Amino acid sequence: MKFIAIVGTNATKSYNRKLLQFMSSHFANQAQIEVTEIKDIPLFCEDYEQTPQSVLDLAQKIEGADGVIFGTPEYDHDIPAALKSVIEWLSWKVHPLTKRPVMIVGASLGNLGTVQAQESLRRILDSPGLGSFVLPGFQFLLGRAESAFDEKGNLLDPGTVSWLEQCFNGFIHYASALEKLQSAQKAQIKTSSISHSLDPQLKKQEAKSAFQALDEIDTTTGASETADMSFEEANGINFVLDDDIEFKLPDDPINTLETTTSPKVAPEPPVLVYTEDALTSASQTEPPKKSAPIPAVDTTTGASES
Secondary structure (H helix, E strand, C coil): CCCEEEECCCCCCCCHHHHHHHHHHHHHCEEEEECCCCCCCCCCCCCCCCCCHHHHHHHHHCCCCEEEEEECEEEECCCCCHHHHHHHHHCCCCCCCCCCEEEEECCCCCCCCCCCHHHHHHHCCCCCCCCCCCCCCCCCCEHHHHHCCCCCCEECCHHCCCCCHHHHHHHHHHHHHHHHHHHHHHHHHHHHHHHHHCCHHHHHHHHHHHHHHHHCCCCCCCCCCCCCCCHHHHHHCCCCCCCEEECCCCCCCCCCCECCCCCCCCEEEEEEEEEECCEEEECCCCCCCCCCCCCCCCCCCEEEEC
């Protein structure tokens, strides 16, 4: 596999450059890692009528690689302004980082390495116009970088080298899995486009069959109108009625169910008739019953005035 390793600073002396150069040599048997500088890329500005050639060259390298490795310092709890400027260039008119596998590493003079800068870079790469696939679950943080390398630029601590190897192996598997997934998606899209580009005669036949099927559809109910099937059979409907009930068809203006054996019975008159007085009610047929006198009530206090 081929990866582009971007030095995340424009400084001449950089421990992140050392780290990426060590990775390029240490993992030479597993992948080709090309270390790339950003010091010649100008500060991002939308006043440019055209994207600078240095940005286009970097974008071309990224597009031709299987993944990108960022080596970022940490300045004031964030990535350097030079690296942020480059990423802005790569999300303006060209977008080589979109859906690109990315690994983030970092070295600094402090004990915590570049933990906050790396988290910031992850968030930036997830923004619209970028949408990179950043390696999850692995985070390589090199602290005390001034004493981490020997004179030849090799990492001294075996435990640090072992963890870096685990992170890089995870990135190789991650990039390989994404490549297979994207290849499968492209193949599926290609197969779908071929299936849609049918022979003209076949297209006409399919259209004719579709119109015939439409002619056989009742546009009111959506049921089939084939001659050998009734409405009920075509739609799987079984009407089950009682023997004494006569079903009235929809053209009946009353559209009611009537019995064939029982005569019609007039509805009974209402038992109660309500007057304007909401506290009393009386029957149409029976006189109102006498009730005990209601004591006068003081509406102010609610107490009886008896």
